[in-house]
Amino acid sequence: MTSNILQDPATLRALGETPADVQARLTRELDAFGEALQSREGDWQRQQPGRDWSPAQETEHVMKVNGAVASVLRLLLSDRPLRPGEQATGELRDGKRQAPVATMPSETGISWAEVEAQWQANRAALEAQAAQVRETPGRTVWHPFFGELDALDWLRMGVYHIGHHRRLMAQSAPNMEPSA
Secondary structure (H helix, E strand, O other): OEEEOOOOHHHHHHHOOOHHHHHHHHHHHHHHHHHHHOOOHHHOOOOOOOOOOOHHHHHHHHHHHHHHHHHHHHHHOOOOOOOOOOOOOOEEEOOEEOOOHHHOOOOOOOOHHHHHHHHHHHHHHHHHHHOOOOOOOOOOEEEOOOEEEOHHHHHHHHHHHHHHHHHHHHHHOOOOOOOO
């Protein structure tokens, strides 16, 4: 079954009230995700039980979303005019949010040989934008699952996304328990 759904962006507030709170949570999620990657070399390219992707693909997807979040933050924090864009709602299939096409991983995902350097560069770019985040009332960009979000809510969404995929990878890892 396929349907469209918009969620209340207020649910993102649990990830932090202030920019400093959300930035600290981002650091914790990035640390935890990066740490989780270290144990996955043995099954890096293997599709995970109950999942459509391998850890390589999951990581590539998270990095694509992180890059998109950094770009949206850069725009929202700038003086550049915002152009109206498409306001399509995200797709929900069998109770799961579906990744927008632009954030889908490649068939093989990121290679193990490249993941550490690319993860660190991706992280640095996101953290650089996050360090400047503030609320931007009146300056919003559409998100397919939450609707119009300002810069602080976009950062909250990014934090949520990283943690969500870290927990999914932990659930599929051999002998690992997902943490909150």
